[in-house]
Amino acid sequence: MQNKFKMILLSLILPALLLIIWELSAIWVQNATILPTIGKVLENFMHATDNFIGLGSIPRNIGVSLIRVMSGYTAGVLIAVPLGVLMGYNKTIQQVFETLINIFRPIPPLAWQPLALAFFGMASIASVFDMPFGQQYVFWGNFKIAMVFLIGMGSFFPVVASVMFGVQNVRQTLIDSARVLGASERDIFFKILLPAAAPSIINGLRVGLAIGWGCLVGAEMLPGSLAGVGYLITHAYELARIDLVITGMICIGVVGALLDSIFKIISNKYFFWESKTR
């Protein structure tokens, strides 16, 4: 117990230090459009359900952003995981896709912005699914295909790379011992390769979600966006509401860390064997 308390204390030292430096700098700068005080930002959180600069409450904006990221992420992952597994499993498939992936991977997702706009324009989930006009339409109209595309691009590459790596690096002895026990090719794939690579796959999903979430601000800077934490930040900046900018940044940071901890919990629960295997 003593130990746990100490660990928590240790992990809080640097954040606390940052807050102190922030507050001191803010008092010294005396200019809320450069650096507002902590109190001012805190106030935003106290009134989180207020309607900020006509953009709705903080929870609502986080919700919109989450749905955006999740739809892009899901699309990216649904392609990346099977592709990564197949590339790790089969040399031919790997050869076919690898060059293309290696060329596209270094391109930052946000560099796709102009093309994404050109390809998908203002199309949104609402218009793609041809929803009738109304409240539903307005809500789903928030989710532009171009944004989903950007976020999907961001999550795709880390996932594909780490899934492939995971499948390729399954120890040969494990595969061999399955073969001499009479495993079919199907057994090898589903009962050996997938479980052995599962920790890498989860790790890829984790990195992918972090990057997808990180693409948010860029994606929400696309025209046609009227909600979301990223949009809140850019719009607040235009109104010189730096306190709101910081509020938005904190939201992105905290939500990102929470999402990450979900994966950490999954890893610790199901893949405890991984780090301990000699």
Added chain:
Amino acid sequence: MEKIKIDHLEKIFHSQNEMKINALTDINLSVKENEFVCILGPSGCGKSTLLRIIAGLEDASFGKVFYNGQEHIKPCRDIGMVFQSYSLMPWLNVLDNIALGLNFSGMAKPKRLSIAEEYLDMIGMSNFGKAFPHELSGGMQQRVAIARALANNPDVLLMDEPFGALDAYTRIIMQKELLRIWEQRKKTILFVTHSVDEAVYLADRIILMSGSPGKIKKEILVTMPRIRDRSNPEYGALTAELLVLLEET
């Protein structure tokens, strides 16, 4: 009847730097049904390579391996193998590891787990069924790997220094246990070892190999009745003879 026949087998590895390693050259060997053959030889003489080729895990460069008179190319459950290095599935507990081969052959879960329990008892690890490989010592892991191979009830068993990681006491117990299973279940065993004593204790026939390139140097029949007595002068004489031969290799 001949269980395994190895005919003019040769293995050349092409290493990364264009070098050719002649791991095995002109290996000819027949193993009879129910025979217990030990392969003895210095490190690097190709013992593991030979077993891997027999198992079908590695291609021969020249020559062929026959199992029951048929050319054997692909691994199958009839020819089981215990590996020299750690080979348990780290995400499965001990029981599921032992039952893995039965899982592949489609046996229902309760049935295969009850068989796995039997073999768990056999290796003296009844309390460790739910443990994971990383919670076991090296020697315990190796015992589980042996149980896993045996639970699958293969016809031929290839064992690559299976007792190398065990302490002297456990080793002797496992040797006895292996002989018991071999006699009871009518298996053909090819057993690689570094230990002269182990070979003399276990084998019907000892194949002495020498290195670079790996070849068979000598075959020695061991006719002493089992269970062999280590204090028997004949036992000591054979051990001494083999040690001299090994030194020459």
